[in-house]
Amino acid sequence: MAQSAEGDLSAKPWLLMSPALAAVALLLVIPVFFIVVYSFWLRTAVGAVEAGFHLDNWAEVLTDPFYRDILFATIRIAFITTVLCAVLGYIPAYFIANAGRQHRLLLILLLMLPFWISYIIRTMSWINILGASGALNYGLMGLGITSEPIRMLYNEATVILGLVHFLLPFMILNIYVSLEAIDRNLIDAARSLGSTSWQAFREVTLPLSLPGLAAGSLLCFVLGAGTYITPMVLGGPTDAMFANLVFEAVITQLNWPLGSALSLVLLVVLGSVVALYNRFLGLGQIAKSFQ
Amino acid sequence: MNDQAHAVEIREVAKRFGDFTALHPTNLHIGEGSFVTLLGPSGCGKTTTLRIIAGLLEPSQGDILIKGARVNDTPIHRRNLGLVFQNYALFPHKTVFDNVAFGLKYRHVSRDEMADRVAKALELVQLPHLADRFPRQLSGGQQQRIALARAIVIQPDVLLLDEPLSALDANLREDMRVELKRIQDQLGITTIFVTHDQAEALAMSDRIVVMRDGLIEQIGAPEEVYNRPASEFVARFLGNSNVLPGRVESRDDRAIKVAIDGVGTILTEAVEEEGAAEGDPVRVVVRAEKLQLAAPEAQAEAGTSILPGGVEAVDYQGQAARYFVSVNGHQMQAVNAIDERPFRKGEAVSVRIRARDCVLLPSSKTEG
Numbered sequence: 264m265a266q267s268a269e270g271d272l273s274a275k276p277w278l279l280m281s282p283a284l285a286a287v288a289l290l291l292v293i294p295v296f297f298i299v300v301y302s303f304w305l306r307t308a309v310g311a312v313e314a315g316f317h318l319d320n321w322a323e324v325l326t327d328p329f330y331r332d333i334l335f336a337t338i339r340i341a342f343i344t345t346v347l348c349a350v351l352g353y354i355p356a357y358f359i360a361n362a363g364r365q366h367r368l369l370l371i372l373l374l375m376l377p378f379w380i381s382y383i384i385r386t387m388s389w390i391n392i393l394g395a396s397g398a399l400n401y402g403l404m405g406l407g408i409t410s411e412p413i414r415m416l417y418n419e420a421t422v423i424l425g426l427v428h429f430l431l432p433f434m435i436l437n438i439y440v441s442l443e444a445i446d447r448n449l450i451d452a453a454r455s456l457g458s459t460s461w462q463a464f465r466e467v468t469l470p471l472s473l474p475g476l477a478a479g480s481l482l483c484f485v486l487g488a489g490t491y492i493t494p495m496v497l498g499g500p501t502d503a504m505f506a507n508l509v510f511e512a513v514i515t516q517l518n519w520p521l522g523s524a525l526s527l528v529l530l531v532v533l534g535s536v537v538a539l540y541n542r543f544l545g546l547g548q549i550a551k552s553f554q
Numbered sequence: 555m556n557d558q559a560h561a562v563e564i565r566e567v568a569k570r571f572g573d574f575t576a577l578h579p580t581n582l583h584i585g586e587g588s589f590v591t592l593l594g595p596s597g598c599g600k601t602t603t604l605r606i607i608a609g610l611l612e613p614s615q616g617d618i619l620i621k622g623a624r625v626n627d628t629p630i631h632r633r634n635l636g637l638v639f640q641n642y643a644l645f646p647h648k649t650v651f652d653n654v655a656f657g658l659k660y661r662h663v664s665r666d667e668m669a670d671r672v673a674k675a676l677e678l679v680q681l682p683h684l685a686d687r688f689p690r691q692l693s694g695g696q697q698q699r700i701a702l703a704r705a706i707v708i709q710p711d712v713l714l715l716d717e718p719l720s721a722l723d724a725n726l727r728e729d730m731r732v733e734l735k736r737i738q739d740q741l742g743i744t745t746i747f748v749t750h751d752q753a754e755a756l757a758m759s760d761r762i763v764v765m766r767d768g769l770i771e772q773i774g775a776p777e778e779v780y781n782r783p784a785s786e787f788v789a790r791f792l793g794n795s796n797v798l799p800g801r802v803e804s805r806d807d808r809a810i811k812v813a814i815d816g817v818g819t820i821l822t823e824a825v826e827e828e829g830a831a832e833g834d835p836v837r838v839v840v841r842a843e844k845l846q847l848a849a850p851e852a853q854a855e856a857g858t859s860i861l862p863g864g865v866e867a868v869d870y871q872g873q874a875a876r877y878f879v880s881v882n883g884h885q886m887q888a889v890n891a892i893d894e895r896p897f898r899k900g901e902a903v904s905v906r907i908r909a910r911d912c913v914l915l916p917s918s919k920t921e922g
């Protein structure tokens with residue numbers, strides 16, 4: 264009796280988790296497994312894909328400085344984007360966290376509003392603002408400040424602009440969640456002990472909101488580094504990011520094996536960032552912003 | 555001016571949140587070095603009053619004076635007050651030492667003096683060995699002591715405590731009550747203490763301010779508010795009281811005879827010129843402990859009234875018992891020490907009320 268009851272108990276967690284495990288296996292583990300296998304296949308000169316164990320793709324990806332440079336550029340762009348999001352996101356997050364109850368809900372709703380519009384359309388909207396016949400140039404020429412449209416689009420800066428535009432809400436939400444969780448009494452206590460509101464912010468609010476800032480930064484970095492639409496729409500010919508290489512290999516050249524190897528490189532790099540983060544800060548905070 | 559004698563004074567201070575008045579215009583003087591408790595049920599405006607004094611809340615009107623100086627326009631960080639919160643509000647990312655030292659950073663104190671004062675404060679709360687811990691590594695009682703140390707280390711002019719003990723369990727709460735009082739005595743610091751626990755208020759305070767719905771009902775020493783409640787509300791809020799509505803039957807300068815509706819007549823002492831004339835509707839308040847049950851054949855002595863009753867229920871409490879007694883169909887409560895054996899349910903008794911234990915209140919329609 265006791266034996267079977269115990270047996271039931273130990274089997275139960277697996278039973279309960281099985282739908283989730285099945286989903287993870289089907290949607291994540293198995294596809295990644297196929298990509299790994301693919302990366303060792305080879306696309307021959309005639310365009311056929313040859314199964315087998317070839318290291319050619321890996322040799323190309325790991326030795327060609329072209330890929331390395333774009334990887335570094337991708338990390339740089341994602342990093343700058345993350346820093347900008349952190350700085351630009353903190354202020355609205357602080358503002359929302361300190362707004363009255365009803366305003367807070369409205370502001371969060373407004374923050375979510377852009378998600379209802381396709382990311383691609385949001386990105387393309389910059390062309391109407393910054394393009395040669397866009398709103399900004401139209402205004403500048405109308406005011407007579409310039410006679411020729413100024414070339415503002417299709418460089419690294421506009422890629423970063425597009426990424427910040429895309430990622431800022433994620434950062435704001437994460438910071439907001441950690442700010443919101445701070446007990447108001449802590450700030451009152453700090454104030455009563457003699458600190459000005461700025462000092463109380465520096466001593467109490469800021470350090471206690473760092474977990475949210477870190478979680479938001481991780482999210483922005485990973486999403487930013489993995490994007491290909493923004494550089495495609497807003498970047499120039501030399502502004503490709505790493506995911507564009509994957510896109511190029513798979514969609515344009517139909518070279519699935521090379522694309523697989525490239526995407527695994529990106530997966531490993533971003534996976535390491537997440538692992539490092541988890542090692543030192545823990546991933547728990549990120550889950551909070553989705554509650 | 556005699557303002558100097560008052561550590562804190564509030565004049566006609568009121569607080570409105572939109573249409574809702576949390577605090578009606580209120581006046582209050584708090585003497586230097588005294589321990590004053592704001593006591594009242596939930597929502598009566600205790601915290602509001604405290605926060606206004608602290609500078610965390612702007613009053614809708616009125617003046618706040620600390621040590622005789624008006625501080626309405628002084629921001630909280632320059633009021634030099636020590637605040638202790640119900641949830642302790644220790645900084646979770648700082649060690650105990652850094653928590654306690656926090657206020658000293660803004661007071662131009664040398665490093666040595668800081669360490670010295672923090673050590674002394676930790677000693678005062680009897681936790682000198684915990685300086686390196688983080689708040690999450692402390693028990694609730696320890697956190698409360700650290701919060702207290704943090705508030706007193708800055709030598710505040712006034713210590714403000716908002717239900718500091720209510721998050722502790724019953725035993726610990728009583729220990730901390732004694733402890734807090736000891737520290738307050740030792741430092742001689744003016745203290746404003748907020749609670750809704752009447753036992754806490756009675757045990758600790760020099761003066762109790764009983765509040766209700768944003769108004770002060772009574773201010774007085776613990777014995778005063780306990781024995782001479784100014785209103786039925788105060789009588790009921792501080793322990794079990796019997797409130798008996800009746801009418802003045804006759805009076806002379808020593809005693810007032812009151813006919814209690816449907817019960818009988820009882821004698822009360824005429825303390826002052828309360829203005830109760832013959833025929834006036836009044837209420838007589840008798841605390842449950844003062845209602846003495848005796849054998850049914852007991853005779854009335856001078857200055858006491860005897861009413862016949864029957865025990866309806868007994869709540870046995872060990873050294874004492876609480877009885878619910880029916881007197882001519884009206885229920886009264888009596889808490890009596892047990893002599894030999896408690897009275898039993900259904901037993902006939904005589905209810906004895908001494909005239910000097912009765913408090914006479916005028917009848918007013920506004921009170922329920």
Ligand SMILES: Nc1ncnc2c1ncn2[C@@H]1O[C@H](COP(=O)(O)OP(=O)(O)OP(=O)(O)O)[C@@H](O)[C@H]1O
Binds near residue numbers: 597598602
């Ligand atoms: N910011 C606010 N806005 C609106 N009403 C408020 C606000 N703060 C307090 N109140 C109201 O004012 C009244 C008094 O509140 P207060 O916090 O002073 O009560 P309290 O006596 O401390 O009660 P408790 O024992 O529950 O802490 C309550 O009815 C409360 O709902």
Ligand SMILES: [Mg+2]
Binds near residue numbers: 600602
């Ligand atoms: Mg309160």
